[in-house]
Amino acid sequence: MRRRLLIAACAAALFGVTPAALAPTALADDGILVSAQGRDAYSRPLPSLETGRGEAFRHGRSLFRQAWLLAPSAESAGLDGLGPLFNRLSCIACHVKNGRGEPPDGAGDVMRSTLLRLGLPGAGPHGEPAPHPVYGDQLNPDGIPGVPGEGKATLVWHEREETLAGGETVRLRRPEVLLRDLAYGPLGADVLTSVRLAPPVFGLGLLEAVPESAILALAAGNGGRPNMVWDVTKGASALGRFGLKANQPSLRQQNAGALAGDIGITSTLFPDEACTAAQTACRAAANPRRPELTDAQLDALTLYVQALAVPERRNADDPVVRAGGRLFADLGCASCHAPTLTTGPHALPELAGRTIHPYTDLLLHDLGDGLADGRPDFLATGREWRTPPLWGIGLAEPIAGRAFYLHDGRARTLGEAILWHGGQAQPARDAFRDLPPERRAELLAFIRSL
Ligand code: HEC
Ligand code: HEC
Numbered sequence: 001m002r003r004r005l006l007i008a009a010c011a012a013a014l015f016g017v018t019p020a021a022l023a024p025t026a027l028a029d030d031g032i033l034v035s036a037q038g039r040d041a042y043s044r045p046l047p048s049l050e051t052g053r054g055e056a057f058r059h060g061r062s063l064f065r066q067a068w069l070l071a072p073s074a075e076s077a078g079l080d081g082l083g084p085l086f087n088r089l090s091c092i093a094c095h096v097k098n099g100r101g102e103p104p105d106g107a108g109d110v111m112r113s114t115l116l117r118l119g120l121p122g123a124g125p126h127g128e129p130a131p132h133p134v135y136g137d138q139l140n141p142d143g144i145p146g147v148p149g150e151g152k153a154t155l156v157w158h159e160r161e162e163t164l165a166g167g168e169t170v171r172l173r174r175p176e177v178l179l180r181d182l183a184y185g186p187l188g189a190d191v192l193t194s195v196r197l198a199p200p201v202f203g204l205g206l207l208e209a210v211p212e213s214a215i216l217a218l219a220a221g222n223g224g225r226p227n228m229v230w231d232v233t234k235g236a237s238a239l240g241r242f243g244l245k246a247n248q249p250s251l252r253q254q255n256a257g258a259l260a261g262d263i264g265i266t267s268t269l270f271p272d273e274a275c276t277a278a279q280t281a282c283r284a285a286a287n288p289r290r291p292e293l294t295d296a297q298l299d300a301l302t303l304y305v306q307a308l309a310v311p312e313r314r315n316a317d318d319p320v321v322r323a324g325g326r327l328f329a330d331l332g333c334a335s336c337h338a339p340t341l342t343t344g345p346h347a348l349p350e351l352a353g354r355t356i357h358p359y360t361d362l363l364l365h366d367l368g369d370g371l372a373d374g375r376p377d378f379l380a381t382g383r384e385w386r387t388p389p390l391w392g393i394g395l396a397e398p399i400a401g402r403a404f405y406l407h408d409g410r411a412r413t414l415g416e417a418i419l420w421h422g423g424q425a426q427p428a429r430d431a432f433r434d435l436p437p438e439r440r441a442e443l444l445a446f447i448r449s450l
Helices: 002-015 051-065 204-208 212-222 251-263 280-284 295-306 319-330 393-400 414-419 423-434 437-448
Strands: 114-123 152-163 169-180 192-197 228-231 236-239 364-366 384-386
Touching: 051 295, 169 192, 169 414, 204 251, 204 295, 212 236, 251 295, 319 437, 364 423, 393 437, 414 423, 414 437
Parallel strands: none
Antiparallel strands: 114 192, 152 169, 228 236, 364 384
8 A cells, every 4th residue: 555655756857747637537337347446446347337237247257366276176176177277376476466477587486467378380270370399389387186286487587778868878688488397208399388487368348349340441451360269169260359369269268278278177168188199198197087177168258358447547638648648649559559449249239339449449550670579470470470459458456455567477566568669660659759858758658547
């Protein structure tokens, strides 16, 4: 709390805004925004969610928060099936308070709310990343009793200094992946890795409801590219929207993928445990009950993620914030971080026909060598990332105490995140660096107000 007050006081001193201007405004009544007050600002249902859906929302919330148990578990039938290999016991362990995760501090730490995707050059039959033959497509550090966890990954950081207009210096750090205790032999020289920090999970139903045509229309104007990925239910190619490279077509599939890949819970979408042919102990330990999750449970979890509301903006009318908003447009940030979209029809009618302000185009952009992971993901190249939504980003630090940005959490401040932009965003990034310090502060005040 003291820290939060301090942040508010610093922000007030820095940007010349009164503490009153930082206070949340009243609850909006348009049905998709919630008050930004409190540490559960990312965890509230759409105010317009019909009361009849409250029970499914609460069921989904308990599935998102619960720690999965070893099977068979007498006391909680239907809530077991952890592993055989897994990263964490629950969704909320990575999506902390429904927000972003934290990368490891350094060599002595391990990945807790960050994961390491693996693969080989080339692609699978549907264009998906070719999995590593022994370790699969993701490192699972833990196993149930009798099944060795695959190994531990951490990051070591390399820093360099950058000088901005006006003489301010910023230290930018880049991660290097460090692996130890690999239980199934070496990964080999041709392995591809991609570090991914858990992103926030609110507002995603609204992004699912944006018509495909609107996303493709943005691509025609801003140099972005749609990812086309594999829809498991339809058995067909589909526009990707979720995941840091837009590698999942729907929240249902995204959630089922997380259950299988991160926790080891099978579903009708992904009925097989994530054990490779070489992982015999994992295969032998596979739960005979398949799938471990019922469709009703997957539907509840998906409704929960779809119906998480977006926190309201704070101090949007402050003159400093307004000036920052104009810079956001002038510098070209808004061409990718699209401020306004309109949703179309959706199975959840509460999401349909809304004007939203997500600050994303859901498209892939080449952000240059500095951010490249070198691991293609369907049509996304090793240099491309999906523009992340910026709504609610100003609350990341107040909610968690400290916050990390970009796909691997390398940025410790919003300013660092902007300075890492390269490739298609190089001109916007250079313009930010070259702004006089007080203009840069305006832009940052605007982003903190989102
Ligand atoms: C080990 C950490 C971890 C766990 C556990 C985890 N996630 Fe995630 N989640 C991530 C990461 C990392 C990504 C980005 C994945 C990518 O880009 O491939 C992600 C992405 C997502 C997204 C897409 C967000 C977006 O902006 O597109 C949703 C939704 C999601 N996870 C839901 C869940 C659910 C539901 C569970 C529990 C069943 C879960 N996650 C468990 C780390 C985790
Ligand atoms: C060419 C498209 C493009 C432009 C222009 C652009 N961005 Fe981004 N932005 C992205 C992409 C893609 C990422 C994700 C990069 C990653 O995670 O490695 C990103 C990430 C961010 C993040 C971190 C978000 C998070 O959740 O971690 C912030 C903040 C941000 N951009 C702000 C800005 C600002 C401010 C500008 C203008 C100075 C700008 N961006 C210009 C595409 C763009």
